[in-house]
Amino acid sequence: MVKIENIHKKFGKNEVLKGVDLEIPKNGIFAILGPNGSGKTTLIKSILGMVVPDKGKIFIDGKQTHANGLYRKNIDYLPQIANFPSNLGVKELIKMIQDLRGGSANSDHLIELFQLEPFLDKKLSNLSGGTKQKVNLVLTFMFDSQLVILDEPTTGLDPIALLHLKELLRKEKEKGKTVLVTSHIMSFVEEVSDEIVFILEGKIYFKGNLSQLREKTGEQDFERAIAHLLKKNHA
């Protein structure tokens, strides 16, 4: 589904990605993990074309990504921080994104699921962080693309919304979609993901499923296993 070849990216003197090679097969939920500043978001933004890599190629469905960004039509993306134009209403924003992307979109059941009806006419600047994140989720999941990329989807969500999110992810997986997700909530990652990619200092440090991770680190507990990966490297 997604193939990344030797991606390098520098921001000024700060080398964020140092030759990342990664292949993500079709169907399944893939978690990208790593400490703060390890390059997770940069990697995701490279796939989306929001960051222009210095070197390397990215293929989606066998086609190399193009600078014009039109391939993003087949990607649903949830940005890390829900920054929205503040003078728009929720309904207007949803309509605008639909208009910009074209194609079919179904937001009604998502609005119902996240109980956003009372906020539909409110301005986005007046919403709480969690509610903004729910709007963010609606904007992402209302399209039906084969590739879904979620950057920290759990931020600010209450437990009920978190349950709904997990449910949504399960359904997307059943539909045969590929989901890329980053998160710092280890229990969430453990619960939803099929495979884990661990990035450290701009390189892929580990790739495999949960049992492989346990085997490699010798830790049964997922959280400890990840901590083990981190410690071993920094020691």
Added chain:
Amino acid sequence: MLKILKYSFFDLIRSRWSYVYLLFYLLLGFVLLFLNEDLSKAVITLMNVIIILVPLIGTIFGVMYYYDSKEFTELLLAQPVKRSSIFIGQYLGVSLSLVMSLVLGLGLPFVFYGLFESAAIWDFSLLLVTGSMLTFIFTALAFNIALYNENKIKGFSYAILMWLFLAVIYDGLFLMSLIVFETYPLDKFTLIATVFNPIDLSRILILLKLDIAALLGYTGAIFQKFFGTNVGLFLALGSLMIWILLPVLNIYRKAKKKDF
């Protein structure tokens, strides 16, 4: 791109500042006409206001809009929209809404005052065209500055400095160099120096059309002597076009490479 343009434009139309700008011009137009009682005299006064104020407003609005709509831009960048469409669309949205305020704000008072029966209609139209071009130029320059500066405060200061330089300092430097080098032939230098400042160009453009020799000043006089009134007009107009084109091209180029 048209969709982005549409959203930016309506976003701005709804904002309070567009109305303040519009009201200011309405007021200015009415007051000038009330005081002058003469359309062509009002046009000259207006010119002096326009060539200083329009660039300032274009600069401030351009920078402000770019930084203010950062979130909107980031949202758009994740959509299947070309980068160039996003930035050029936003740029056109800002400049067109400013141009609309300018044309409506100055146009209405003059129309009420009987512009269409007056001989000043062409002078006035040219004034509006020049004002519009200055808006396009300075909004584009402001967008360029904002694109190169992540830091809001820095971007703002550079933009204001640019305006100050082109509107005030440039003339001072130019005059000083004329005095210092007065023993040399300065025609060509003057011509070139004028072309590099859109505000000077606009002044000369309008004054050539108004045909008031007394107001032309040294640069204007040289322009007229060198090219004659008509060729001079077209040349000034053409140079202003280039002043729009180059910054817009650079927005296009820079937007393609930038990381978000």
